[in-house]
Amino acid sequence: MEMKNIKKVLIANRGEIAVRIMRSCREMGIHTVAVFSDADRTALHVRYAGEAYHIGAAPSAESYLNIEKIIEVAKLSKSEAIHPGYGFLSENATFSRRCREEGIIFIGPSPEAIEGMGDKITARKTMIAAGVPVVPGTTEKVSTEDEALNIIAEIGLPVMIKASAGGGGKGMRLVKKESDIVSSLRAARSEAKSAFGDDSIYIEKYIESPHHIEFQVLADRFGNTVHLFERECSVQRRHQKVVEETPSPVMTPEVRKIMGDYAVAAAKAVNYEGAGTIEFIMDDNLNFYFLEMNTRLQVEHPITERVVGVDLVKEQIRIADGRALPFRQEDLHQTGHAIECRIYAEDTDNNFMPNPGTITHITEPHGLGIRCDGYVYPGYTIPIYYDPMISKLIVWDKSRQEAISRMKRALYEYKITGVKTSIKFLERIMDAVEFREGRYNTHFIENNLKYLLSDTECDMYCEDLALIATYIEHKEKIEKIEQTISPATVRHGSDWKHYGRRYGSLRL
Amino acid sequence: MEMKNIKKVLIANRGEIAVRIMRSCREMGIHTVAVFSDADRTALHVRYAGEAYHIGAAPSAESYLNIEKIIEVAKLSKSEAIHPGYGFLSENATFSRRCREEGIIFIGPSPEAIEGMGDKITARKTMIAAGVPVVPGTTEKVSTEDEALNIIAEIGLPVMIKASAGGGGKGMRLVKKESDIVSSLRAARSEAKSAFGDDSIYIEKYIESPHHIEFQVLADRFGNTVHLFERECSVQRRHQKVVEETPSPVMTPEVRKIMGDYAVAAAKAVNYEGAGTIEFIMDDNLNFYFLEMNTRLQVEHPITERVVGVDLVKEQIRIADGRALPFRQEDLHQTGHAIECRIYAEDTDNNFMPNPGTITHITEPHGLGIRCDGYVYPGYTIPIYYDPMISKLIVWDKSRQEAISRMKRALYEYKITGVKTSIKFLERIMDAVEFREGRYNTHFIENNLKYLLSDTECDMYCEDLALIATYIEHKEKIEKIEQTISPATVRHGSDWKHYGRRYGSLRL
């Protein structure tokens, strides 16, 4: 099925998502154009693409966020469309608008939809009008302290204070005690001011033991909107998702149906077009509230792809090409269970400090029910400027228990050397009782941190065998140096010095 | 779900299938035992297993076919069960019987079922008795030339002469012309004699433009037998399957239902237990005939796993553990389309000559809908003693056309250096009109060989850019040698000689 309008797509992104988008383009016979910063000349997305253009310096603001430069490259390369991926410019209304002005297809929603959902207060109002339940709290931006105090008195503690323009946990404060209200308010506003240049905030009822559950939606320009069921994203660390799964272990068919209908209503309320995600917060009694809409592809979209059997990137491109959705709500079903683990380059034992560096070796998991979406390769140096995510490991199996077993097997096979990764930590998550039993909420990692950071066991011989292997490695290295210095050479004093230098540095 | 009897499994095999079986064992919490020959100390199955034991010299007859040695290791390692994989001892009734005698669970059918299906003539008789259609031809072994001539006169040309004890194309002759009958008969018998020590043959009607279609079956010991639909295996070269897909592009729902019922009847006729495959031959009018039963797992089982959503190895183990099948026929459905390509270490441009050697680099395909079951890794030397198959690449997508596009994308990503492979050849198959349109039979490769062996195009700059990259590689290698010889050293004549030697061999 050839596209009518889209023959070449510029991918305004990097890392695994750029490669993932190019894979779907290649399958659709669409040409791909990569853009790259100074730090990314050797990145896989540059190598994978049909064309590649340099767009600026390493810091994102000077490259991947440079709207005009990207549009210039789109025109130069005669790309009909731009896919923004996630992050960077994906939820930037100005970018979507500039594309429209320049006659380039933006593979994503209209600037109006992005703006309508981008501002949290506007989004809340729209949802209330559309009949979608929202967390009790303010419907207007709060700009003064008095106002905030009144509202908190009204909805009652605990509350969450959030930056109106925010995202990613910046400018957020949880208030549990009366005495913390004023200091938290000030801290949130000052953080919001410095992060987003806007100190207006809003206040919401804080949900205890919350589940983060989101619904995937797809909408075409002919008014067809469907949802592709939920994703459970409650395994988080500092508001960063770590593990996601679908179906949610706490979901019931009845609640799923209701939430799905609300998700579709939420998308329709902003005339949404493309792929998007409605995030809900849910308590232990399955009461749920609209949290926000992400007007882009999510990192965790592959679990939905596997369980529903739909390639979300292909659907995004088809919708942008002006086609109608090829399925209706009643055609979509969930089959089996999928889990995603995000592999980060980080030192989990050292406060999860990011760990960029050069990949010396990588063995990726394979076999039935495994998908591994990454972008690093042996010899590649992960730059210090961008996200620490190396890859996403997705597994599928008939049941949740089998999927967990498969994920454990896949993590066991996954070996990355050169940088520290979260693989061991993720394996511990798969073993944690609360996770295995499917009764966890967003406090899971925090509550289980000690268990999750403890070492896995090896048998009594491991250490001695490690010493033996190291002995052999070192011994053969020394022997190799000795061979390099030929008998004819070693007679001279200068060569012994040379030998000494080489032995001292031992880098062959 | 823990197993009742099976806690540890010895895998009496090597290569990708040994690794694939161990993956399922690991997911089930079952310990694994590898066995290896002299040629396989560094093989992945040895590294992947929990335990590993040496069983003999490189030639299969002295290791992987050594029944008593393998049973000895099973007892030594306290393995409750043995999985034979495919090939080697998988269809050896003596091995199945010896396991039974020793109280070891053989993960496969009874010796009686293997024998019943192993002898082609017996199998034909059993099938006729069970009402399963067979290719018109002899029901008794033919031992004299006169007898053979009478039978050929009766069923009419063309006919196929086959060795009664045969397999893998040995002792087979197609006869189209009256004048070739006698010479073909003699050739087939003499080949059968030397290959199997038995010159009895049988004769069948030869089906023009045949399709090779097989049905996967699973049967437990409680009389439950189901089929998991068909696999189309008509892309063959010299009776070796190259590409398989499911569903078959020529199948109709009506014929599928009838053939599935026959497949179940065929398995029941020999009281079959475990996983097996009923092979049929089908003509362009969808007339079909039983060909033979493979009483083991097939190489191409993953396409069924993907489309039906069942892990066949796990089911084999559960059945062997004494459990009932967890599903009935009506629970099983085909979803979407799967294709498998077999990647061989062979020089397709040089008469498909096998190409063992050392893998210097490998990049495997990843992403949505891709499964890659292999066993080689960088630095691994593929031995000369065994099968040239490196891996199997399996893709899934909603429709056949999309699955073909995905396979093309995956083959594009798949890079193996160090040995020659069939990857390029497979990509040409995906582009061939007959394949794309789904109208091909077992003559496909033969009929399209010229097209399939032709080169893919590169643009006008490729050659010059290849020269430039080689120039840089060689230049930097020379510069590296020059650096190694320090200024203090190069003053001496002996070192120039040394330099000359090293430059001459250029192996840094």
Place this chain on the structure above:
Amino acid sequence: MELELKVNDRTAKIRELKREGNILTVAVDDKIFEVDLVKVGRRDYSVLYKGKSYNIGVIEGREPKHYSVNTFYFGYDIEVVDAETRYIESREQAGHHHAGSEVRSPMPGKVVKVLVKPGDAVEAGQTVVIVSAMKMESEFKAPKSGVVSEVPVREGDTVDGNQVMVVVD
């Protein structure tokens, strides 16, 4: 050849006694091991011992004669102890060396703030430099109280892993 290897608090003497093909007899201190050991790939060893199959990755560390060694999920930092190492250690114990008073970057990153200059008095735990890597900023603190003697990095510099950023005397 005998080597002394240090892992955590243990220092072990390793010596090869015999080698026939892959079969290696090795003494680790006073314990004798007969293992089937073979190098597979560039950094991996496959070891069979008492029937069990072990995969051991031996990777050169960032400093010479240091190895990062992995068996399954268990990782060891192993150091070769030789004359040079002993010399450095003895110097360190004698107080001739900076070790312990240096602030090093644990990972590559970009220096976003340097809060001290040579000559400044600092207290143990005081933040002296801030490094940004992968969108996260990390603060690095003085390991002891004293006076800053060297600051070999400047704001805006990119640093490698294990690079000295501040020295406190």
Place this chain on the structure above:
Amino acid sequence: MELELKVNDRTAKIRELKREGNILTVAVDDKIFEVDLVKVGRRDYSVLYKGKSYNIGVIEGREPKHYSVNTFYFGYDIEVVDAETRYIESREQAGHHHAGSEVRSPMPGKVVKVLVKPGDAVEAGQTVVIVSAMKMESEFKAPKSGVVSEVPVREGDTVDGNQVMVVVD
């Protein structure tokens, strides 16, 4: 540095004219290329030329100064032509060398049958040795008529790729 490289029937002179970072100006015969070239991994080059992205793998061949070079699916055998190569070639042309009269194994395998011995007269196309690899037997034939001068392999030997098995003079 100028190098002569041979690909198929073409011999091209390559010379670097300028290099600034990854940006390389190179003359291939009389054609000038400005490419963005960078080595990624151990054997792979990423080349950007006129906006297009090329991946080129340069792998050392089985003989020195021979490279096996891949761009997408297209493979080239490239040879460095230098004084030594020219010398060998001139010797070959003068008939001093065995090339063309050797039977070499194209792949590793096991010699299952040697059908000739030194001194035997053979005809072009006559099978002289049979090698088995991966369950398949391949027959190798005399490249020309003549007399067998050397048979450096025996039945049961394993041979490497490109190993001389029979020489016909």
